[in-house]
Amino acid sequence: MVPHLVTALNGPLFDLEKNILAATPAIERWFRLEWQEHTPPFYCSVDLRNAGFKLAPVDTNLFPGGFNNLSAEMLPLAVQAAMAAIEKYCPDAKNLLLIPERHTRNTFYLQNIARLVQIFRQTGLNVRLGSLSEELTEPTPIQLPDGTTLMLEPLEYQQGGRRLGLKNFDPCTILLNNDLSSGIPAILENLHEQNVLPPLHAGWAVRRKSNHFAAYDEVVKKFAKLIDVDPWMLNPFFAKCQDVNFQEHDGEERLAANVDSLLTKIRKKYREYGIKEAPFVIVKADAGTYGMGIMTVTDARQIKDLNHKQRSKMAVVKEGLAVTDVILQEGVPTFERINDAVAEPVVYMIDRYVVGGFYRVHAERAINENLNAPGAHFVPLAFAQPHALPDMHAKPGTAAPNRFYMYGVVARLALLAASLELEKTDPNPEIY
């Protein structure tokens, strides 16, 4: 199951939540059996949107940043899950090489790295940081706001170029916290008996959101049958649209037509369930992350009316990667608020275990907008207080509603989808 955390929302549980809570033993058994067949990604964070009438993942990150936003009391849980993960890949591990993003001066991001170092040191590994940046040619200490220091070191081949490490450091496992947006570095390829985690094809050089959500479709179809709900309750409609050039207006008609047909599908569902909200579609790059190249569309005509600035924003994502393929995703309005600001829960997992979560809160964004943008702040989810520990066998009204459990379930559905996605897109399935 998952840690019991206090969520912002503490009104009555909705039908979907009641269904999920009632089916807990069946759900947990189902996950256990699925994990017998599929290997979970090493780690993962999932952005969720809770519309009240529907709860769905909207982004599944296989190189999660933000571990520093989890509350410190979740650390032992993360350490225990990391032990289970390491044991699976390399039981005789002593050394772990962690490769962070290149932009080495972002102290917010580096606090995430510091937290990861802490987690893996506490599993009993020697952890050192290797940089993919070619400008980093000698060990470089970086001061963090809390006064501690991270040491970034240049990568160095070991054993005559067959293994990658650092000076006097031959790791058994190389853990990437770099999403490879700018391509797969040759230095990471063809290594000898070293685990590169997540695998290289999980990076945005290869990975596509549309593959992930296609796998999620499959997972949710099975799961929805298990708990007897409409799969749509847990799943945003999506479509993909290739060979679009926003600057040159190429593929614009096709994109608008796709948006229109998606809005029509959503409208039909909204009518079916008597939902009064205005349907919207999120258009985003099929590859890439960091909330760039993303927009909210409520009418297909908006596509043709994009101004120059909007077009340039959609045309490139992180590290200058050009956008030609986009995914259109049913927008899920977020129902949750913290102090009147719009909030979405983000759930963190290591191996198959939920290890914590937080709310991403944005005071200047609307309920139908992307919150992963400058100005967002993070509110860690803390453990539920002992007196409020939820118990589904308690009499109704005598225990706090266990809303976070449902978030953990849906996040794990996305985790399982990522596992299927990585299996299907593996270029070398025989050595997987």
Added chain:
Amino acid sequence: MVPHLVTALNGPLFDLEKNILAATPAIERWFRLEWQEHTPPFYCSVDLRNAGFKLAPVDTNLFPGGFNNLSAEMLPLAVQAAMAAIEKYCPDAKNLLLIPERHTRNTFYLQNIARLVQIFRQTGLNVRLGSLSEELTEPTPIQLPDGTTLMLEPLEYQQGGRRLGLKNFDPCTILLNNDLSSGIPAILENLHEQNVLPPLHAGWAVRRKSNHFAAYDEVVKKFAKLIDVDPWMLNPFFAKCQDVNFQEHDGEERLAANVDSLLTKIRKKYREYGIKEAPFVIVKADAGTYGMGIMTVTDARQIKDLNHKQRSKMAVVKEGLAVTDVILQEGVPTFERINDAVAEPVVYMIDRYVVGGFYRVHAERAINENLNAPGAHFVPLAFAQPHALPDMHAKPGTAAPNRFYMYGVVARLALLAASLELEKTDPNPEIY
């Protein structure tokens, strides 16, 4: 690794602790490799004694009570470890039958059962309680001090006597929290495709402390070589003495001679390390638990001088089991105190994970006495505060000493010894 908890002792680390902390990556790797070869007991608690110059387990309980004495914040860790354990034995589990001790009216003990129920419910299992008591013929609710209720139910065969369960309840796993001191109930034998955990030969009807400590000798010999310390630093000397009848004075001479030779061995070690404490030996029943049938001896002559009351106390343990075989164990004085009262740490594990601990504190006992006796109270170990999170890579003096880590290591050595012990004493090794 293990949760980072605040211990009572916060003076400087001793040499043994420094050795253990420095070798953390090697130690964790060693445990990972050992757990590839051996299956840990389902759950376990270990009583430790820290003498400053030496740290050793003195009792390894395979049917641990006292889960309710762990702090509530450890619960998620226990749930996660229980998920890993269940997955190993029965991934398609939905129903768990928990069998508590017979003495159903002890509310302290029943709070332990309530906590176990909570842990396993939160892993997503249906949990119900079955009683071995023949007097319990219908479902019987028992009120706990916190106002909640436990329902004890009579056991009932399922599927024509091939499987054991409750009315309308066919469990895949039967978890014993009953140490079988009074023998193995026939009802638990020869069940069809049901896991009985721990296995029946882990119960005191079959189990012997001397087998456990013989296995512990082996484990510590390997481990001490790894971290380059004298195995004695982690291991109490022991000897066993069979066919003793305290009431009839049978075997008294032999027992006294054994005590004397053990005291001589301890004295020699004390001289080697310049230890000024007075050596003592603990004499206790080779089978059985609950701190009964146990005494502290500082001179072999005390054996012959036992008075009538002392003899009767040694002659029987729990459930009236007669004592004929005893184990003599080097006494380890406890160095730890909470508010001037003598304290010993107790570490809890589920599967191979440390999930928490507490201090057993006894204000009326001396440092060389058994603390598991009426009048003891329990001080849960809480997580270290975030600002005090120990980091072995921190500069000396900048981080709180991580004493609890060492407790977790030694407790896991005892856990591993229990695993070897159960392998060696298994009456049906082929189906183990």
